[in-house]
Amino acid sequence: MSRFQDKVVFITGGTSGLGFETAQLFIHEGAKVFITDLEEPPEDCEAAIKACIKHYGRLDILFHNAGLCQSPASVVDQDPALYQKIINTNLFGYFYLAKFAIPQMEKQGKGAIIATASMAGVFGDYGFGSYGSSKAGIINLTRTMALDHAGAGIRVNCVCPGxxxxxxxxxxxxxxxxxELLEKVIPMGRGAHPGEVAKVVAFLASDDAxxxxxxxxxxxGGLTASSGQPNFLKVFAEMQVLDA
Ligand SMILES: NC(=O)c1ccc[n+]([C@@H]2O[C@H](COP(=O)([O-])OP(=O)(O)OC[C@H]3O[C@@H](n4cnc5c(N)ncnc54)[C@H](O)[C@@H]3O)[C@@H](O)[C@H]2O)c1
Known part of the structure; x- marks a missing residue:
C-alpha cells in the first residue's frame, strides 16, 4: 500500500532540487501534488492554497520548501532589501501558507506540515545572517504551530539539511x-543527493511519523555533531608519523 495514496500535497519550490525530488517521491507513492515555483510575493500564498483546495477538494500535506539564499555578507554590508526578500520568501511565506492551509486541515481532522529549514538555522555561519535568521525563524515557527494545532490532529515539523x-x-x-573545503568538514565526506533529504520529508509527512x-x-552528514574542535584522532596519528 502506498503511503500517500490519494493524499493532496502542496509544495513550494517544487521544480528544482529538493522540492523536485520530494514531488517525485510523493507522486511515486500515490499522491496528487500541487506545485508552485515562482518568485511570487507572499500575498499570493493565499490564492495558491485556495487554488489547490478548489482543484483537488482537500489538502493533506503542506511542504514549504521554496528558499532564497545569499552571498556571504556581514549585517553592515547586507542590502536591507535583500534581507527583506529572504525573510519574505523563506519565513513569511511559511507563515502565510500555513495560515491558509491549517483551517482546511482542521476541517479534515488531520494534516502534516513540513518546512525546509537548514543547519544554518540551528547554528551560526559566518556571513549568513540573513539566510540563517530566516531559517531559525522557520524552526521556531514550526515548534509554535505544532503546539497550537496538535489538538486538531495537525503535525508540524521541519528538516534541516546540510x-x-x-x-x-x-x-x-x-x-x-x-x-573540497566543505567536504573536508563533513564527517561523511560528501554533500547529500537531494533525494536523500526528500526521504526524510516523506517520512515526516507520513503516518510513520x-x-x-x-x-x-x-x-x-554529521556536520553539526561536532563541537568544531580539530579531529585529534587524525592529528595524533599524523604526529606519530612525524615522530617515527
Ligand atoms: N542546497 C543546500 O545545500 C541547502 C541546504 C540547506 C537548506 N536548503 C534549503 O532547501 C530548500 C530547497 O533548495 P534547493 O537546494 O533544492 O535549491 P533549488 O535552487 O534547486 O530550489 C529552490 C527552488 O525554490 C524556488 N523558489 C524561490 N523563491 C520562490 C518563491 N518565492 N516561490 C516559489 N518558489 C520559489 C526556486 O525557483 C527553486 O526552484 C531551500 O529552502 C533551501 O534554503 C538547501
Whole structure:
C-alpha cells in the first residue's frame, strides 16, 4: 500500500532540487501534488492554497520548501532589501501558507506540515545572517504551530539539511576548491543527493511519523555533531608519523 495514496500535497519550490525530488517521491507513492515555483510575493500564498483546495477538494500535506539564499555578507554590508526578500520568501511565506492551509486541515481532522529549514538555522555561519535568521525563524515557527494545532490532529515539523547538491549551491559545488573545503568538514565526506533529504520529508509527512511533531530533523552528514574542535584522532596519528 502506498503511503500517500490519494493524499493532496502542496509544495513550494517544487521544480528544482529538493522540492523536485520530494514531488517525485510523493507522486511515486500515490499522491496528487500541487506545485508552485515562482518568485511570487507572499500575498499570493493565499490564492495558491485556495487554488489547490478548489482543484483537488482537500489538502493533506503542506511542504514549504521554496528558499532564497545569499552571498556571504556581514549585517553592515547586507542590502536591507535583500534581507527583506529572504525573510519574505523563506519565513513569511511559511507563515502565510500555513495560515491558509491549517483551517482546511482542521476541517479534515488531520494534516502534516513540513518546512525546509537548514543547519544554518540551528547554528551560526559566518556571513549568513540573513539566510540563517530566516531559517531559525522557520524552526521556531514550526515548534509554535505544532503546539497550537496538535489538538486538531495537525503535525508540524521541519528538516534541516546540510550541504545538498542542488542548483542553489552551484557556485560552491562547481568550484572544486570550495567543494573540497566543505567536504573536508563533513564527517561523511560528501554533500547529500537531494533525494536523500526528500526521504526524510516523506517520512515526516507520513503516518510513520504519527507521534512526531514540533521537531527540526537535521540531515547533514554529521556536520553539526561536532563541537568544531580539530579531529585529534587524525592529528595524533599524523604526529606519530612525524615522530617515527
Ligand atoms: N542546497 C543546500 O545545500 C541547502 C541546504 C540547506 C537548506 N536548503 C534549503 O532547501 C530548500 C530547497 O533548495 P534547493 O537546494 O533544492 O535549491 P533549488 O535552487 O534547486 O530550489 C529552490 C527552488 O525554490 C524556488 N523558489 C524561490 N523563491 C520562490 C518563491 N518565492 N516561490 C516559489 N518558489 C520559489 C526556486 O525557483 C527553486 O526552484 C531551500 O529552502 C533551501 O534554503 C538547501
Amino acid at each position: 550541504l545538498m547538491l542542488t542548483p542553489m549551491v552551484a557556485p560552491i559545488t562547481e568550484t572544486p576548491m570550495l567543494l 504519527s507521534y512526531i511533531t514540533g521537531q527540526a530533523i537535521i540531515a547533514d
